[in-house]
Amino acid sequence: MDSLLTFFGLAVMAFLFGGAGLAWYSFSQLKQANRRIDALNQAVTDLKQLLAKSDATQQNAASAPLQPVDEAPASGSPVESALELATESELRPPKEGRDSLACKAPNAVVPVQVATHSSSDQRASDAANTSEKKDRRAVNNKDKPPHPAPSHTPRPSLTERFEAFIANNGLLWIGGAILALGGVFLAKYSVEAGLVSIATRLVFGGVFAAALVLLAEYLYRKQGGQSGVLTTCAALASGGVITGFALVLVTFTYYQFISSALAFAGLAFISLLATALALRYGPLLAVIGIIGAYAVPALVNTDSNNLFALLMYVNLVSCAAMWVAQKVQKDWLWWQSFTGHFLWLAVSIAVGESGDIWLIFATMVVGLYLYIVAGVLGWRFSESNGQALAVKVLLMPRKEQLAIILSVMGLVAFYALHGFAPSLIWVCALLAVLCAWLPLRHSAFDAWPFVALAFCGYVIMMYPLPASGATLSVFAGAFGFTQFAAWLCFGYGWFMMKRYPKRLSYCLFSAVSSLCVFGLSYVISPLAISAQLYPLWSGHLLVMAAAAIWLGQQGLSAYGKAALWVLANTHLALVLSMWLNASTLTLALCGQLVLLAYYQKSYQLAFPSWLTKIGLSLVLLRVTLAPFTPEYSQENVLSVHWSLVVLPLMLAFIFAAYRLQTNRALKNWLEGALMHLLALFVTLETSYYLIGDYPSLQHLSFKEMAALSMNWLVLGTVYWWRYRISQRDLYLIAGSFLAGASGILHVAILWQYNPWFSAIDVGPYLLFNWVSVLWLVPLVMLSVALKYGLIPARLQLDIRFIYGLIALFCFLFVNATVRTVFQQQFIMVQLTTSQAELYTYSAVWLLIAASLVVLGQRLAQSPLYQSGFAILLVVILKAFLVDMAHLDGLYRAISFIGLGLSLVGLGWLFTRVRSH
Template identity: 40%
Template sequence: MESFLLGILALVTVAGAMLSFKHVGKLSRMQTHIDQLERRLRAFEQKSTSSKPSPRVESITAPKRDASASHLGGASKPRASSNPSSPPTLISYVEKHQQGLVNAIKGNGLLWLGGLVLAVGGIFLANYAIESGFVSAELRVILGGVFGVSLVVASEFLARHRIRFSIYSPAVCAALASGGVVTCYAITLVAFNYYGFLSPLIAFATLALIALGAVSLSLRFGPLLAFIGILGAFAIPALVNTGSNNIPLLLAFVSLVSLSGVWVAQKVAAVWLWRVSFLGQFLWALMGLSSTEASHFVAWLCFSVFSTYLFALVRTLGWSLMATQHQGMSLRSLFSQRQQLAAISLVLIVIHGFLIQYGSNEKIWISAFTLAALLLVAPIRHSAFDMWPALMLVTGLTHFAMLRPAEGPIDLSFILSGKYLFSQMLAVGLCVYGGILARKHNTHDTARPAFWLYMVVSPVALYGVSYALAPSKVTGVLYGIWALELALIALISALVTWRVNPHIEKLSFSVLANACLTLCFTMVLDAAILSLALAIQVAMVSIQSAKYRVALPDWLFKALLLAVLLRLTGAPWLADYADEHIFSIHWTAVVYPAVFLSLWLARKYNPSPTLKVWLEGALLHVVALFITTEPSYWLMGAYPELFLASYTEKVFLALGWVALAVTYWHRACVAQQLAKLYRVAGFILMIGAFWLHLDI
């Protein structure tokens, strides 16, 4: 150890000598240059003085005032002339080089080299004292703590007397304070881990105080200390294991650290501090899920609410949540709120992670009401949160799937309790919520069409999913009640359609009525009818959009078209659809032509030119699917299995794929934005047909 330190000292000494020699030469050359400039300045001033004309009689009093000023204030100083060609140009040149000299002197490493030499000498002294037994372990810890605190105190003292000590850079004080904080961190960990002087609880509290102190010092010395304090604070639970598995205390601690980090991030305008706090908060939350218990539900719920407030609401509404905005935002602007969406998404992941492990019906209900208060109240205050009701709809569906059905006979009381009561309340609540807010903001300046979408989608999604997930023994009773409630919603929507005046309201309530009635008929029929129901919705919405002269966003139709085409393309290959019949006819012979007719009506009445291109492609796709599937079924009696098909089945399948590829390539000739996609799809189908021929 001694030889190593001696080597460091020798290296530092040699480096110091070299740097000193180098800087002495540089300072000498700069001083010579400044002397030359001063001589040129004096010569220029003498020449300028000798060339001045003698003053006139009426200005004789001016020199007297100057003499008086010289007598009161000491030696007179040359005044800058207002003439642009006068000496200030040369003076500014000299001042510039003098400032460069000051910067050069401050920028050299002599001062820091001296500090390093002192530090190495201190290490020698401490090492000698420890090995000789002069300093006990307790005294070492005390001296280390005193040294860390002294560095922080010295940084504050130098910050208060910067001019006195010629400190022109705040990095000097920040470096001293950072060193003091790191020293305090280190000496506390040494006292806890190495010597065992501190109990886990005392060590945890001490490190927490050091971290919060560093964060508070960052307001004076810059964000570097905040980074050290926050990073050290988040590392405390990993460095100090209390062994108590106190998850509520862990969540409270990381929330406090994140609160201080976000607050300082706003004060010093450092976005990366917000990101560090964000990552620390949710990383510890995700790790805490692996060690949590069922009794920690309230702690996780409070953690979720606080995290939503800190990382999502504060950025938009302010600390007091008083900011408001009712003007609608575009879909792209809503998706641009990435930090808020990331925060609320992680909150939902955390609370769902707990409910999956320890979720009872009571906890799921409480969680649903709490999340509804967060996700549905925020859009009332600010339009930037208009995406949150969609998250509430997804959250409601996941909560419904986690709820356990009530015990007892399957009758009316069974349907009006437990998870099915939950789906009814959420469906009606979201429908009413969307309708009220949509009508409230139905002006040109504050139009927020997302609420019309929530009004239409919420009841259809919740009633449809709850019915689809219900066991077969429940669907018989469930259908009657669901159909009655959907018919009631459709009736109310139809009545409202006749009473409202704005076209967007007429269209929205009309679509809601049609969607509810379509779902009623879809539930009583087979699953294959769902694709037809979606296609009918595309046609009905297109017709009503043309009727009321309301242009709906194209992405809504594109999403429905994508769902229809994916279902129609994949359903023939699924075993669940192999034996389905509609009126004693195989479902493809009924659904494919009906879907084609629905899409043809949508293409005829939809006012969007861009969407007409999509609908034309969808029509060709349905025709190609019909050609691909029906000959094989009618001639062979069943759909071919891709890897177990016979010779004849492979021939029909290859012919169908070739026909579909040709259809795609033909479509690529007239398509604009999707031409490349059609070509790639046709190429893949031709490769598949070639592979089938090789296998034959």
């Protein structure tokens, strides 16, 4: 009884949904009928206009002399023509509307015979006066061009789109979905009813699923594949496929009537059948089939752990899916199959053993062939293209890059899980052959050799190095692989550059490939074997440099010659970095910028600007971080500390590149680099010679914090100056960060190492001490930044805040300087203050106040003028309340007289300045 009620409820729901759908369908049909009625009304209006034109034509013909008239045209009378036009307007799509009729109505007028009856002449004579104005108005309207239709149509609302869906085969899809639900509920009913045997129920479900598919095929064959019938067939077939899929899963998981192998085969067959039916009924079935086919291994667990069977099945499904995707020409089917293939590939990498590498690698190759190579070269490799592609096209995200990157990442993950194995060398070799051969057929693969180069570097890093104390063979193991790979890269780059001179990616590959291989081996090799390894590496590099110079004279293009010259220079720089210290590598890299600018100017080449920008940024980053690198701390060049030699030479190199460069944007970059290096040189040398070493960021002392605060403020001001010239946000961010870090250090100094309250030695020399570093330099830098407008307006800093900082630094510096005159190295307030020191404070601030007043008068700057008088007032109050508080008798009188004469003299001076 409950099952009958359930079935009755489902039937009621089906009727409700069907009724709602029919209501929407009827509503949409009613709207179409209204549009057709509007079209007919417009046709009637146009018919009246045609009749008026016919009367005017007859009137003109009656006024002309009578001539013999040929037989009337076959088109008939104007009335018949108008009726034909009205019929066409009824059948025409409603959106053409009035404009289409207005354009075609005048052309529908046919020649009219001249009537000989007096009634026609009388009617033409009577209508002549009344229709003359209408005819002129109609002719004028005809000559005017129609108003252009708006180019942008409003996007339909959700309700309108739903109406369109219902009107355009929406009911068919709803019906297909209800059929699928019916199949699922039929399977459920077969489980719960118990009226017949389980096997009979399942057979009924299978018959129902097969009936839906057969019905779809019957309709397709009977109607001849019309568009409306295709939608109906797709809905029926999708319902049958989903029903069959559900029945096989129920049979296996719930009843366990069939084995896992049979369930696997059944589900795979249904999925592939749905994929094949997509060629007849549309791509919807392909979606169902591909998802189902890739989901089968996850739904059915055979407990066999057979990775070979799994990957072969995945490859079979991928082949079928890509064949269907190519037939139906749907890009989203490609992405669906691509995702399923590489997801199962990732699962196989995670669960596979080290001996399964060849299965995994073969699956990767199949994926590359199906998803990339077949789409570019064709299934039989019949397509080819040797034309050069732009660098931006090669670097932009594309499907070719995604597939090869995922494949290489999978190989890296596999060997990261299982460690180094000899198979890694063969996998690298096969991948290199693939990445080297494909660019010979098509230029779309020009970026793949760089991927093979990156994987070659991974192999070098994974290769085990000889243990300490073991016999070293520089021609075997990792070192033998390095030499072989470097010479192969050198030869391949030269061959491709010679064969395809316009494909500039190989110029770049030739310039960097062998250098990257030897450079990586040089970096990861332990210092213990440097005595044996470096001479051999230097020999290879020098031979390659000589070969590059010789090959550059063999008729290559200008870009090829420049690439080989860069190769020779970079190899020489690596040799120098092996035998010299670490700082010379930075110097050698900086020299490449000069050579690049020289080649660009000498050979009239247009190198990509980003190449110079990246190289310049790397050099600046390296030299900026060098002071905080342990290997640079005690390094000397020519018996002198490295920064005193390397930084001036880098300044000279970049200045030479600036003079050779013709690109204005790159000249701005080089200007910024010059200012950065100059500021870095000043700050590093001051820090080194003030402290005796570069500061350690982990444990900062008072002197280190003072030096860093000064240096960072100077660098921040330089970056603000660069921002004002180039308007690049990077300079604004860097300058603001450094200035903020300097401010934080100042606050930390006043909190932790405040020399006014702690026994901090500020130095014995006047002006050349830590007081100047701590407060004079920030005072000068902020004043310069304020004077020349270097502080960015985007920071929205209040000018009063900047004036307050300047006044604070000035107050601290002046008082600390006076304090050091009397107290030597310490300026603590706890120390005894003499009467002479008090008078000195007043005298110095009196001079400062007078200077500010005079300067404010001369420059017409009200803040300076007002600040001077404020300081003068404070000085007078201090003189009365502090300085003269301990004087009596003659000394007090003389002090007052001296103070009064000073003020009178200052007043006279201000008057003279104002008068001038």
